């Protein structure tokens with residue numbers, strides 16, 4: 001363990017904070033450094049980030065030109081504690097990095113509903129959905145000609161959906177349309193049952 005690491009470890013153990021400043025470190029630990037410049041060079045090489053349970057702060061002390069980095073286990077009365085240790089009054093304290101292990105977990109990415117999927121997932125129907133590929137309104141360009149009823153312009157041909165615009169192609173043995181197949185969907189207040197569509 002070099003002088004800088006020893007200084008930080010012992011400062012955190014003794015007071016719960018370590019001031020990463022050459023002049024202050026040298027004044028606090030004359031047993032480790034003879035001058036602030038020497039301490040400053042050692043501390044500049046120190047890796048201060050990623051210490052478990054330790055937060056990093058940027059602290060402006062009264063009378064010092066630049067903010068100083070401070071490591072601390074607790075923010076409780078930090079300004080006062082810094083003044084006790086250094087003799088300088090802290091006039092401004094900013095959190096640079098919260099304590100390791102205390103970051104809020106990122107919220108799980110919201111799963112975007114697939115606009116091509118069935119629009120009524122909560123509605124129970126006796127009949128299962130039909131593929132757009134079996135519908136008269138599905139074009140060769142993979143668009144829906146009854147989008148004002150179906151609510152979708154580019155459906156996925158292979159996805160089963162309960163759609164009030166469904167109109168079976170002439171090859172289908174079952175010639176029931178969407179309203180006949182899924183009356184439960186039509187009963188939904190939010191359904192497009194009132195839309196204009198050439199359904200048989």
Ligand code: SF4
Nearest residue numbers: 132135144150163165
């Ligand atoms: S009306 Fe409905 S079932 Fe027919 S192509 Fe459009 S989205 Fe698909």
